[in-house]
Amino acid sequence: MKMDSFFATRNSRMKASEIRELLKLLDQPDVISFAGGIPDPALFPAEKFRTAMADVLSDQNQGLSLQYSTSEGFPPLREWLAWRMKQLGVPCAADNILITSGSQQALDYLGKLFLSPNDTALVGWPTYLGALGAFNAYEPRYDRLDPMGNRSAAEMQADAAAAGGRVKFSYLSPDFANPTGITLSLKERQQVLAHAEAMDCMIIEDAAYQSLRYEGEEIPPILSLELAEKGDLNACRTIYCGSFSKTLSPGLRIGWVCAARSVIDQMVLLKQAGDLHTATLNQMAVAHVAADGFEDHTRLLCAHYKARRDRMLAALDRNMPKGVEWTRPEGGMFVWMTLPQGIDGADVLKAALRDEKVAFVPGGAFYPGEDGRNTLRLNFSSPNQAQIDEGIARLGRVLRAALG
Ligand SMILES: Cc1ncc(COP(=O)(O)O)c(C=O)c1O
Numbered sequence: 001m002k003m004d005s006f007f008a009t010r011n012s013r014m015k016a017s018e019i020r021e022l023l024k025l026l027d028q029p030d031v032i033s034f035a036g037g038i039p040d041p042a043l044f045p046a047e048k049f050r051t052a053m054a055d056v057l058s059d060q061n062q063g064l065s066l067q068y069s070t071s072e073g074f075p076p077l078r079e080w081l082a083w084r085m086k087q088l089g090v091p092c093a094a095d096n097i098l099i100t101s102g103s104q105q106a107l108d109y110l111g112k113l114f115l116s117p118n119d120t121a122l123v124g125w126p127t128y129l130g131a132l133g134a135f136n137a138y139e140p141r142y143d144r145l146d147p148m149g150n151r152s153a154a155e156m157q158a159d160a161a162a163a164g165g166r167v168k169f170s171y172l173s174p175d176f177a178n179p180t181g182i183t184l185s186l187k188e189r190q191q192v193l194a195h196a197e198a199m200d201c202m203i204i205e206d207a208a209y210q211s212l213r214y215e216g217e218e219i220p221p222i223l224s225l226e227l228a229e230k231g232d233l234n235a236c237r238t239i240y241c242g243s244f245s246k247t248l249s250p251g252l253r254i255g256w257v258c259a260a261r262s263v264i265d266q267m268v269l270l271k272q273a274g275d276l277h278t279a280t281l282n283q284m285a286v287a288h289v290a291a292d293g294f295e296d297h298t299r300l301l302c303a304h305y306k307a308r309r310d311r312m313l314a315a316l317d318r319n320m321p322k323g324v325e326w327t328r329p330e331g332g333m334f335v336w337m338t339l340p341q342g343i344d345g346a347d348v349l350k351a352a353l354r355d356e357k358v359a360f361v362p363g364g365a366f367y368p369g370e371d372g373r374n375t376l377r378l379n380f381s382s383p384n385q386a387q388i389d390e391g392i393a394r395l396g397r398v399l400r401a402a403l404g
Contacts, residue, residue: 013136026359032391034378035359037178037333043304044249045289045297052288056281065281071271072264073099073256074283080290081242085258088210089224090240092233098264098271101278103208103243103255107134109270110169110204110239113263115140119165122156122199126336126366126375128178128206131171142368145170147191153198169202170195174222176209176332179366179377183330189222193229196237203238211247211298213331214306223258234260244286246333247298252282305333305381311388312380319396321403326378333381336363338374340403345376348402355401356394 004011026033056065072078078094085092100106107130115121115138122145123131132142141163143156147170160167170192174184184192196203205222223238230236236259243255257267271277289297312335316326326337337360339345345362352358363375383391 010137010139013139014133028357031353031357031359032383032387032394033359034380034383034391034395035361036379036382038379038382039246039250039301039333040304040381043301048289048292048297049249049285052285052292053281055288056284061284065284067280069277069280069283071268071277073097073278074280074287077254077283077287077290078256080287081256081258084290084294085240089220090227090233090258092258095261096233096258096264098257098259098267099278099283100241100255100257100271101275102245102250102253103206103241104130104134105253105274105278106241106255106257106267107131107171107204107206108137109267109274110241111135111138111140112270113266114168114202116165118163120156120160120163120167122167122170122201123368124172124177124180125368126179126363126372127171127368128173128208129366131206132366132368135171140168141165143167145172145192147195148188153195157199167199167201169204170199171204171206173206173208174219175207176212176329176334178208178332179334179361179363180336181327181329181332181334182336183216183219186219186225189219189225193222193226193238201237205238205240207240208243209246209332210242212302212305212333214302214309216330234262236260239263244290247294247301248286248289252279252286254278254282254286302331305331308380308383308385308388309335311385312378312392315389315392319392321396321400323403324399333379335378335380337376337378339376339399341374343402344373346373348376348398351402352395352398356398358391358394358398360395 026035077099078097081097082092082094111134117139119140120143121135121140122143125144157167174189176183203222221240223236223240226236226238227233239257239259241257313328323340326335345364349362361377363377364373
């Protein structure tokens with residue numbers, strides 16, 4: 001029986017991730033991998049979580065922590081996040097916060113909320129692969145988000161209309177983006193906002209890496225710029241998606257959305273239909289640990305990851321052949337490399353695994369179309385410093401051979 005003849009058409013856009021397939025090959029102990037995108041487990045605040053879990057499972061709290069809960073999220077966690085958003089320049093009420101099962105769920109719900117088939121989503125070129133995966137199910141058309149470029153809003157709207165829909169949102173990660181590591185300046189953020197105003201579309205601001213800054217001044221979120229302009233969060237078109245995955249724990253799956261009440265209310269309906277609510281136990285544990293030193297913990301993480309980033313940049317300076325370029329991220333987890341035109345990152349990966357046992361993600365996976373084959377993403381949060389030195393030396397040899 002051919003089961004796939006029963007699958008709804010939206011599944012045709014949902015493909016097995018090239019990265020996940022590839023990660024299965026990396027379990028051999030002698031491979032040095034820059035392919036992951038995950039935090040270093042040695043840095044999880046495990047002791048704090050042990051204490052938190054004991055408390056939330058105590059006789060006094062188990063009736064709450066093991067019970068069904070509200071779709072909006074655990075009230076003390078929403079309160080803490082309202083406080084945190086204020087620190088980021090977005091004073092808001094707990095009612096403007098929805099707790100999600102990771103920020104990935106927020107991206108799925110936002111795709112579901114805004115995209116009809118053939119609507120246009122503006123995304124970075126390249127962009128976060130998981131966002132493309134989430135949006136693909138809703139059968140959008142993608143166009144390039146390039147607010148500093150020379151295509152006018154009218155032109156982009158006309159292209160969207162010709163494709164049978166309209167521009168619904170711009171999706172971007174302004175701080176230390178996955179995969180490029182690039183951070184948008186204040187001027188670029190203002191431009192993204194002005195561009196969305198001209199286009200009359202929503203903005204999805206993915207702040208997954210926002211807390212992981214290793215140098216330079218913090219730049220206000222786009223939502224805070226818009227709020228300063230409009231004076232009312234409920235009038236803002238920007239939807240901020242946050243996550244505890246890169247700071248406290250990805251396994252607990254706790255993210256949040258901060259947005260206008262009208263957006264939150266509609267997302268609550270999606271959440272009711274989707275999974276009722278995010279795991280109560282996990283929300284309570286995260287509320288406990290966040291209140292007990294979120295900032296101290298992120299400071300510790302930043303010190304560790306900064307050392308690894310510095311190590312990787314120094315190793316790249318020493319080992320890369322002429323013609324290879326890379327970003328110098330101020331935070332986050334990734335360096336993005338551009339190879340000379342005509343060199344295919346996927347071919348380089350095959351040679352790298354075969355000849356030198358070193359891995360990375362070929363950059364083409366992060367583009368909606370066929371672009372970017374001469375790019376690759378390197379992660380520096382998972383490998384230790386010795387692995388970074390050795391792995392980048394290996395990659396240098398692979399690239400020297402590939403460039404001839
Ligand atoms: C840019 C970006 N957004 C969102 C996510 C999803 O994170 P989570 O669902 O764990 O919050 C990731 C994970 O890697 C990411 O890199």
